Every structure is written in structure tokens, then in C-alpha cells.
Amino acid sequence: MAAVELSEIEKAYLGSRAVDGLSLSIRPGEFVTLLGPSGCGKTTTLRMIAGLIAPDRGRIAIGGHDVTREPTHRRNIGMVFQSHALFPHMTVAENAGFGLRMRGVSRAARAEKVTAALNMVQLKSRADHFPSQLSGGQQQRVALARALIFDPDVLLLDEPFGALDRQLRELMQDELRELTRRLGTTAVFVTHDQEEALKMSDRVGVMSAGRLDQLAPPDEIFERPATRFVAEFMGFGNIFDAAVTGAHTLALGAIALACDDAVPRSGAATIAIRAERIALSPDLAGGTNRATGTIIRASYQGVFVGYRLRLDGAGEPGLEVRESLQTGGGRPRFQIGERAAASWPREAVRVLGSTPQG
Amino acid sequence: MIGLRIAAALIATFLLAPTIVVVGSSFSGGTLPHFPPSDLSLRWYAHALAQPIFTEAAFNSLWLALAATAIATPLALAAAIAIVRGDFAGKSAVQAVLLAPLFVPAIVVSLSILLVSARLGIRDIGLRLVAAHVLITMPYLVRTLIASLTRFDVMLEEAARTLGASPFTTFRIITLPLIWPGLLAGALFALVVSFDNVSVSLFLTSARTNTLPLSILNYVEYNYDPSIAALSTMLVCLSLLAAVVLERLVGLRRVVGS
16 A cells, blocks of 8 residues: 555646646655756645645545545644744744644653654754754754654655755755654655755656656666656756667767667657766777767866867767766866767667657 | 934934923923923822713723724734735735725714714714724734734744644644734734724714713813823823833834834
8 A cells, every 4th residue: 555645636826737647656664755846846746745735636645545635734744844844932842742732642741752752853952942042954853853753644845955054964864864764754855956866765756847757766767767857857968869770779960879778660769878978088089889079168077077079970069078087187188179089888878768849 | 423313312302392291291280281390299190080071081992992902903813814815806905995094084984984873773882983993993903913924934834734733723823822923013003093093083972972082182172281281191101001011022123023
């Protein structure tokens, strides 16, 4: 039985579809992330699971019960907001115990559980403080304890770490993941940060225009994007429409490509090659999965040098290459205007599941 | 810089002067108000408090202010919630109507109440007065409550609901405590506005049922002694007390909305 089941849910705002026939089945104890740019419908989806927005169409079930028509307060969900939404007029302990109080748990039993929950997020000593006296990270920990204390059927998180600085964010990500794993909590996490999504999730659902483009484990999302959108969002850097020339061969202008993926029988296929899987060399020899060109951009990015290569004999805008600085002994190896050859292994050529329109 | 300070001092003097004169002359010992008072005395305080027309009128005014505020506050709260949270056609029109008594001449308001209550056959003066005062106190309540609710983070209510609080419980233990300063300020404004009102009450009172400001007005027509100054001083003290209470309870600066 699925912990959370969304069936064909739909929500329109002013005529445009924020969520467009989305179905999703989440297993008990699973950590699923909805990933996408702002406006893709991920937050709307989360809020529909919470009951804060009613879907126009479709069904929502939590723990096997149809809750589509249940108001939020009868859904037994825990939710963490980006702005943490702690009650400013209540102490940390009162905030943490709020869900238990609403469930009619006695004061004594509540106190015990609150202590345990605050212990869990290392904030026991702050029980009598008010939220305004805590740091951003501490506030978000209280929000987490508050959402978990009554053992919700599902924990919903709406960009909970978006307001935190990078270091704190990484720490909180680790803590949250450790906590949900230990407690066996089913969680739906919403973010626009692909790194965060890949790092934390059992499965990632990439959303665009109200639809789920792909739902898969992080490595599959990263390595085998199903659509052009997912490939772009996962930072592939190079996405081309190539002509099919054989069972595993394609042509991009004059450049011959070979790949492991199956290609359509004929016509065109959209392919993606990760910028960091491409190697540059001064040896301008031709061949399959090789292309020569001129460097038109070289930008130092710390760990990487980013190059852009204008390809000879191809109409495409160019090839994006990310080369580890180590390759050049800590310095960029090529200058703008220099000639270079790019090459890549055949397994780096990904044929995307669907061809884009137009 | 110095010029600015002098200007500020002049303006403050201009604003405070009438009050100072009234308070000062209330301590006059003679039969006419004098400023500065020639010989100090509290006799006019005793005199004012001994006049049944004042004490009865003060009692009427107090009741009227409390009743009007008690009725207007929940109405204004409901209206403010609808205006801030609601999404309906004619929202700005509703807001304009609720604030209208601030802009419409008081004479028009009182005349309309008089006509409507005559049409409806409402003879009871108390009822007419309360209705009129609810109308004129609403704008003050609606305004402060709209300000409070606009600043209130709706996400707090959403958080409470996800934690299992019903809409009513959410309102009672999350929303209400957090908009309390605005509610209290609005209610105090309403009390003061109602208690001070002359123009609307003028049309609706009778010789037997009077409010304090009107009885003062009547009194001044035929008498000119410092008891009016004494009464005014007591009213000023009451207003100051209200401000102090407000400051103590919620912080005046928060109420005024800095």
C-alpha cells in the first residue's frame, strides 16, 4: 500500500494549469523530492497533499485513505515551511508540543514527548526560549521537531532550507535525512536545488509545466534524463537534435556519433552529452565521437575550467566542455582562439526518451 | 538644526496650549475660569461631580461607548478578515463603505440614522444612539484591524492547520493573540471616538437622555464657570490613562505601526 498516492490531480489558476494530471505513488518510508524551477507546480502539488489547496480534479490518498475532501487538520501530516512558521507567541516547547495538544494529549505526556523531540534536534536547552531568540537553523530544527512529534503519516517539506546559508543548509540536509531514516518517516520534499534533491532522495521527481517529466532514483535522473527539460535541468550542457544513421549511430552535421543507447529507427533523436565527459586535446585528428573546433570561451570556475568550442562543420551553437583543473596541472590548458579537438566515450552519448516539439 | 528645534517647540506649544489653558483654569477658585488661575482650588471639581446632569450623562456616554464598541469590534473584525483575506468582487467598494463615516459629514450620518430609524419605527433613543455609534466607530476598528491582519503571516495559520488545529481553534489560539494589539488599539480608539462624539449624538438624543459632550455643550450655553474646565481635565486624564494602559499592554509604538 502506498503511503501517499496522487491520481491524476489537476489544479488551474486563472486558466493556466499549475498542476496538470499528475500521478505519483510514494512507498512507506520513502524520501521523494519534487524538483523543478519556480512555477513548475511542485509547491502546489505539496500543498494539495497537505490540503491547503483543493485539487480541481483527481484523487489524493494518504496511508490508503482517500483524503481528497478531508480538511488539512484531519490529515495527520507534518509540514515544514521555508519561513519555518513558528508561532512567535509560544515558547519552543509550546511550539513543539502544538500537534500533541491538538490531539488532546495530556500536559504530562506532552512534556515528556516534547523533551524527547527537542533532544532529537539538539535543542533541549532552548525549551523555554521564544522563536525570535533562536538562530535560523535552530528555528528550522524546532519546526522539524514540531512536524514530527505526533508521528505523521507523511512529512511535507517546502524548500525548508532555502533561507539558510550553504554550510548550515548542508548540515541540516544531513540531519533531516538521518532523522527520517531513523524514524522511517515518509517524506515529500520540494526544492529547486538539484544538488539537494540528488543528495537526499530515494527518488526524485523532476517537474515542468505542472507535469512530472521523470520520477526515478537520483543516479538515473542524473545519468539518464528522460526529457530535454530534465537533461537541461541536470546541467548536461550539450543537448542536440541529431540525425539517425544506424542502429547506434547518429550524425550531427559532419560529426559522426556512436552510442550505446538504442536510437529510433529513422529521423531525428535528441541526444545529450555531459560537459564534463568531454575531453579536449590539441591533436586535431578526426574520427567517430570526435569533433574539431575553435575555443570561443574559457572561464575559470574553481574546480573546473569551462570551455566553449565552436565546431567545424556543424550548425549547432557549439560544444560546452568542463575540464577539471587537474588535467591542466592547475591552469587552463587552452586560450580563446586556439584550435582543439573534443572527444567523448560512446556511453556518454545519451539518447533522450522523447523528442522535443518544433 | 536649531531652527528645526525651535519650529518643533512652537508646534508642540501650539498643540498643547489649549489643553494647558483648560487644565490650568480648572483649578480656579473664582466663579470665572482664569488662566493662570488666580487662587488655586478644587471646588469646581466637586461642583462638576455634584451635578446630576453631568454624572447621568457620563454614565450614558460610558454605556453607549462600551455597547457601541462591543458591537462594532466583532463586526469590524469579520469585515477586516474578509477584506484582507477574501477574494470577491466589490472588495474595495465594501472597504470604502466601511470607511465612509470618516469622510461623510457627521450631520449626514446622523440625519440618515434618524430617517432610517423613524422609517423602521425605532423609537428607543438608546438603540438609535448605539446604532449610530457603531457606524462611526467602525472605520477606526476596521482600519487598525486591516493593518494588523495585513502584517499577520497567513503561513502561521496554515502551519497550525497542518498540526491538527481546526479553523476555529486556529483563529482562537494563533490569529487572535497575534492581532491582539491591533484589536485592543482599535477598540480603545472606538471607545474614545464614541465617548467624545457630539455631532452624531446631537440629532439622536432627547432632553432626558443625553451624552456627556452634549450636556457640557448645553451647560456652557447658560453657564460660564470653571466646572467645565474641571470636567474637561478629567476627560483628558481618562484619555491619557487609556494611552498608558495601551502602552503597557501592547506598546503604543507597535499599535501606531512603526
